[in-house]
Structures are given as C-alpha cells and as structure tokens.
Amino acid sequence: xxxxxxxxxxxxxxxxxxxxxxxxxxxxxxxxxxxxxxxxxxxxxxxxxxxxxxxxxxxxxxxxxxxxxxxxxxxxxxxxxxxxxxxxxxxxxxxxxxxxxxxxxxxxxxxxxxxxxxxxxxxxxxxxxxxxxxxxxxxxxxxxxxxxxxxxxxxxxxxxxxxxxxxxxxxxxxxxxxxxx
Amino acid sequence: xxxxxxxxxxxxxxxxxxxxxxxxxxxxxxxxxxxxxxxxxxxxxxxxxxxxxxxxxxxxxxxxxxxxxxxxxxxxxxxxxxxxxxxxxxxxxxxxxxxxxxxxxxxxxxxxxxxxxxxxxxxxxxxxxxxxxxxxxxxxxxxxxxxxxxxxxxxxxxxxxxxxxxxxxxxxxxxxxxxxxxxxxxxxxxxxxxxxxxxxxxxxxxxxxxxxxxxxxxxxxxxxxxxxxxxxxxxxxxxxxxxxxxxxxxxxxxxxxxxxxxxxxxxxxxxxxxxxxxxxxxxxxxxxxxxxxxxxxxxxxxxxxxxxxxxxxxxxxxxxxxxxxxxxxxxxxxxxxxxxxxxxxxxxxxxxxxxxxxxxxxxxxxxxxxxxxxxxxxxxxxxxxxxxxxxxxxxxxxxxxxxxxxxxxxxxxxxxxxxxxxxxxxxxxxxxxxx
Numbered sequence: 001x002x003x004x005x006x007x008x009x010x011x012x013x014x015x016x017x018x019x020x021x022x023x024x025x026x027x028x029x030x031x032x033x034x035x036x037x038x039x040x041x042x043x044x045x046x047x048x049x050x051x052x053x054x055x056x057x058x059x060x061x062x063x064x065x066x067x068x069x070x071x072x073x074x075x076x077x078x079x080x081x082x083x084x085x086x087x088x089x090x091x092x093x094x095x096x097x098x099x100x101x102x103x104x105x106x107x108x109x110x111x112x113x114x115x116x117x118x119x120x121x122x123x124x125x126x127x128x129x130x131x132x133x134x135x136x137x138x139x140x141x142x143x144x145x146x147x148x149x150x151x152x153x154x155x156x157x158x159x160x161x162x163x164x165x166x167x168x169x170x171x172x173x174x175x176x177x178x179x180x181x
Numbered sequence: 182x183x184x185x186x187x188x189x190x191x192x193x194x195x196x197x198x199x200x201x202x203x204x205x206x207x208x209x210x211x212x213x214x215x216x217x218x219x220x221x222x223x224x225x226x227x228x229x230x231x232x233x234x235x236x237x238x239x240x241x242x243x244x245x246x247x248x249x250x251x252x253x254x255x256x257x258x259x260x261x262x263x264x265x266x267x268x269x270x271x272x273x274x275x276x277x278x279x280x281x282x283x284x285x286x287x288x289x290x291x292x293x294x295x296x297x298x299x300x301x302x303x304x305x306x307x308x309x310x311x312x313x314x315x316x317x318x319x320x321x322x323x324x325x326x327x328x329x330x331x332x333x334x335x336x337x338x339x340x341x342x343x344x345x346x347x348x349x350x351x352x353x354x355x356x357x358x359x360x361x362x363x364x365x366x367x368x369x370x371x372x373x374x375x376x377x378x379x380x381x382x383x384x385x386x387x388x389x390x391x392x393x394x395x396x397x398x399x400x401x402x403x404x405x406x407x408x409x410x411x412x413x414x415x416x417x418x419x420x421x422x423x424x425x426x427x428x429x430x431x432x433x434x435x436x437x438x439x440x441x442x443x444x445x446x447x448x449x450x451x452x453x454x455x456x457x458x459x460x461x462x463x464x465x466x467x468x469x470x471x472x473x474x475x476x477x478x479x480x481x482x483x484x485x486x487x488x489x490x491x492x493x494x495x496x497x498x499x500x501x502x503x504x505x506x507x508x509x510x511x512x513x514x515x516x517x518x519x520x521x522x523x524x525x526x527x528x529x530x531x532x533x534x535x536x537x538x539x540x541x542x543x544x545x546x547x548x549x550x551x552x553x554x555x556x557x558x559x560x561x562x563x564x565x566x567x568x569x570x571x572x573x574x575x576x577x578x579x580x581x582x583x584x585x586x587x588x589x590x591x592x593x594x595x596x597x598x599x600x601x602x603x604x605x606x607x608x609x610x611x612x613x614x615x616x
Binding site for chain 1: 352356359384385403404405426429442444448449470472473486488492493515517518531533539563564579582607608
C-alpha cells in the first residue's frame with residue numbers, strides 16, 4: 001500500500017516536470033519523453049549515457065529554436081515617453097532578430113518608428129525616426145548588415161490604438177519590424 | 182465705384198470627385214462688448230432667388246471673428262436696400278453702430294449679377310462707402326466675403342481675411358484602413374474640396390506666397406517625400422527623394438526657396454532648396470533633431486525647433502551666413518513649432534510649460550519683452566497657422582477624442598471651432614491673401 005502510494009507520488013512529480021517543460025515548449029514533449037519509458041534491456045551504461053546526452057542536446061536545440069521563433073514573432077517594441085532607446089528587456093529578442101538577419105543575408109526588413117500624439121507632428125516624426133534608428137543600430141552591432149534594414153518614421157500619423165489615455169499612448173510609442181517591400 | 186470680383190480658380194482638378202463633408206463653424210468664445218452692426222437682407226431683383234444669402238454670410242463672418250454682434254433680422258424695424266430708405270433713428274433706437282444694406286440684380290443675358298451695397302455709420306449719420314460688385318451668380322459667396330473684408334477694414338483699420346482659404350488634412354476610417362485627404366476650403370471650412378487622397382499619411386501642407394502652388398509631405402511611396410502641386414492644374418511633382426525623413430516644406434516669403442527637414446545625413450536637420458537653381462544648402466548641423474522650419478518675414482532667417490538641450494526649444498539661424506543659432510525660448514519644458522507674427526517680434530508657438538503640466542497649448546512669446554501669453558486651454562494643440570492679417574491663429578487640437586480645427590484671436594479673446602462631422606481633421610494651413 002505504502003509503496004503504491006510512493007509510486008503515485010513519484011509519477012505525479014514526473015508529470016509536473018513534463019508539464020513544466022510543456023509550459024515553455026511548443027514541440028512534442030511526449031515524444032521526447034518516450035525513450036525514458038522505454039528504458040530497458042541490455043543497453044550498456046555508456047551507450048545509455050550517450051543516448052541521454054544526445055536527447056538532452058536535441059531538447060535544448062528544440063528549446064532554443066522555439067525561443068528564437070518566439071523572438072522572431074515579436075515584432076513590436078515599445079518605448080517610454082519621449083525616449084528613443086528601446087527597453088532593456090527587449091535586448092535578447094533583438095539579438096535574435098540580428099542573428100537571423102546575419103544568417104539570412106538576402107532577407108530585408110523595414111523598421112517603422114512611431115510616436116504618441118502628444119507634442120508637435122514634425123517633432124514626433126523625428127522622434128519616431130530616432131526610435132527606429134536605435135533598433136537599427138543595435139541590429140547592426142549584433143550582426144545584421146546596414147543594407148538589410150530600411151527605416152521609416154510615421155511620427156504620430158499611424159497610431160496603433162485610438163484614445164487619449166496613457167494606456168493608448170504607451171501602445172503607440174513603438175517600432176514595428178516588417179518585411180521590406 | 183465698380184469692381185469686378187476676381188476669384189482664383191483653385192484646385193478645380195480634384196483627385197476624387199467625392200466631396201468630403203464640410204466643416205461647421207462653432208463660436209466658442211467672443212469679446213465681452215462686441216460692436217453692434219445691422220446687416221439687412223439684400224434684396225434680389227430677379228426671378229428665382231440665388232442659393233446664397235449674402236447678408237447672412239456677412240453677418241456670420243463678422244460674428245465668427247468675435248468682435249461684432251450682428252442684429253437679428255427679426256429685430257429690424259425697416260429693411261432698406263438703398264440710401265434713400267435709410268432712417269438713422271430706426272437703427273439708433275436699436276443701439277446699432279453700423280448698417281450694411283444692398284441689392285442684387287441680374288445682369289441681362291447671362292449668369293452675371295450686380296451687387297450694389299452701402300455701408301453707414303449710425304452715430305455719425307453718414308454713408309461710409311458704397312460700391313457695385315459684379316460677378317457670376319456662383320460667386321455670390323466670394324462677393325459676400327469681399328464685402329465682409331471691406332466692412333471689417335473700415336471698422337477695425339485691419340485688413341479682413343474672409344476671402345482667404347485654408348488647407349487641412351483629414352484622416353478617416355479604422356486603424357489599419359485609413360484614408361487621408363488634403364482639403365482646400367474657405368477660411369470658415371465651407372466649400373471644401375479634396376486636393377489629394379491617399380491610403381498613406383499626408384502631412385505639413387504649405388502655401389506658396391502667391392498661393393498658386395502648395396507643398397506637402399505624402400507617404401504614398403511608403404516613405405515621407407515632399408511634393409509640390411499647382412492648384413490651377415492639379416499638376417504635381419515629387420521634389421525630394423533623400424533617404425530618411427523628407428518633411429516640413431515651407432516657402433520663403435519671397436517665393437525663391439523652400440526650407441525643409443532632411444535626415445539624410447544621419448539626423449533631421451534644416452535644409453534650404455533654391456527653387457530656381459535646385460541647389461540644396463544645409464542650415465543646421467547637429468546630431469539631435471532640428472525640425473519645423475519657419476521663415477522670418479524678410480526671408481533672411483529661419484526659425485526651427487531643436488532638442489539639443491534635451492527637450493525641444495525654438496532657435497533662429499541666419500540663412501546666408503549660417504553662424505551659431507540663437508536660442509529664443511528658455512522658460513518652458515517644451516517649446517516648438519515657432520512662427521513669427523507679421524511684426525517679427527511676437528513668436529507663436531506650441532508650449533508645454535513644465536514637465537508636470539502635460540498640456541500643449543498655443544502661446545505667444547514677445548521676444549523683446551519675454552512676455553508669454555498662453556492663448557488656449559485645450560491640451561493637445563499643434564500646427565498653429567496665422568491668418569495673413571495676423572488677427573487669428575488656426576490650429577489642430579483634440580476635442581471629445583477627435584481631431585478638430587480651432588481658431589483663436591491673437592489676444593486670446595475670441596475663439597471658434599471647425600469640427601468635422603466625421604474622422605479627424607488636423608494641420609490647418611491658412612492661405613496668403615488671394616485678392
């Protein structure tokens with residue numbers, strides 16, 4: 001009875017680990033886990049270690065790939081009021097964009113800079129450009145090439161959200177990465 | 182005195198036949214003691230009466246600028262249409278200071294009309310002036326504006342601006358599916374026509390000093406580029422194609438140059454394009470943003486905004502010698518989009534007084550006395566444009582969540598609003614005198 005209970009608990013713990021992985025992984029965890037269940041007959045310790053290591057690397061690679069895809073899917077970056085520097089929390093994501101450009105020399109992007117509506121239109125045009133440039137420069141430093149990136153500022157002319165609230169303004173102060181046309 | 186009314190054939194070539202809905206003027210604030218003036222309905226000597234009510238247009242004009250209070254028609258004791266029928270006591274009883282009367286008669290054989298109008302000073306019991314204006318029946322609104330200009334000048338000694346036009350930009354539609362239009366209309370928003378329509382933003386409309394051409398920024402190529410369009414023909418050409426921002430075109434008062442903002446050399450700076458030689462000269466050279474050029478009346482210097490000290494402030498630079506720009510604003514968190522009134526001393530601008538203040542208002546700084554008058558109490562003002570007589574400033578602001586055009590007199594006492602029935606309107610640009 002006692003051992004049975006123990007097994008159930010252990011299984012639960014394992015399930016949680018799987019679940020934990022699932023939470024940050026979009027690829028098929030169940031497949032990853034099958035070898036563990038199959039663990040068996042006559043495999044030498046060394047072979048097993050090698051196989052497990054192989055599997056671990058594969059999982060890591062997939063995890064890495066998933067994170068990169070998530071980063072590449074993040075194409076809007078937000079800015080503080082009257083600030084042209086992107087937020088530090090976006091660094092990692094932008095590094096992925098930069099490496100992706102570096103490894104795909106034929107791909108080109110367009111950085112569209114925007115400002116919220118406060119202040120004058122022409123000054124906001126300048127502000128939108130400065131924001132786009134700050135991301136462009138970071139991408140170049142991290143491996144992208146200058147001729148892969150076009151920048152354009154829309155100033156306050158193309159808000160993402162209407163309204164005169166701080167919430168709306170914070171969504172309008174942004175740079176969007178788009179494929180270059 | 183006989184005069185023929187000449188109206189410019191403006192922008193008859195319209196990109197889109199659809200006429201956008203007109204703006205409707207709303208008087209939001211007038212002076213405390215407006216001048217009482219009676220404008221009697223003009224009589225019509227033909228068959229079917231014309232569409233335009235000339236006397237009503239004159240009354241509306243004078244009321245809109247806030248300094249006058251036209252007498253309601255129902256209160257009039259008599260309705261004279263020529264001098265012989267004017268009895269001064271009728272108007273003195275009603276406490277009127279001035280009287281305008283007139284009659285319109287068709288000119289036989291055609292679409293022309295003659296408008297005979299007279300203007301009286303009630304206190305002095307004398308006729309100030311009278312004249313006959315001829316024009317086509319479709320020009321009655323122009324004739325009414327012309328009469329308003331004369332009456333205004335006779336009373337205030339300042340030239341009227343009722344015959345002037347405005348351009349403005351509208352944006353309509355859902356986010357991601359907007360239509361931008363550049364409009365031309367009478368100063369009061371009436372008779373609006375579309376000069377340009379685009380799914381991409383249109384910005385910064387500006388008039389050539391002779392009002393024959395306009396310049397603006399269009400994103401129609403997906404990049405901000407400057408265009409010049411001839412109003413009479415609709416013919417247009419792209420003037421710039423530099424990398425980065427190409428914006429803020431402004432003609433020099435002598436018409437020879439176009440100041441603009443280009444960021445081709447790394448950051449936005451002020452450049453001047455000589456329109457005769459196509460030569461481009463750089464006026465500012467600074468790694469921060471220099472933008473919003475505006476000419477001095479003598480075409481010798483250019484004002485601009487720069488955030489070289491952190492937040493934008495207004496500077497002035499000599500067009501010929503270059504030299505170090507002179508800073509003009511000091512006591513504000515954010516001062517931008519500066520433009521001199523015709524006196525060259527009063528600087529109209531957009532001001533956010535302090536960081537905590539968080540509102541952007543139209544203000545005037547006297548650069549000699551350093552005195553500042555804030556003219557508005559709206560929070561998101563931008564794009565001030567001064568009437569050619571220097572009496573009113575029109576600007577874009579936000580009211581009930583929508584972009585509207587507001588106007589304020591330079592002493593702040595008079596205000597009117599031009600809300601659009603749909604979408605946002607913005608960036609008014611007041612024309613020079615057209616007559």
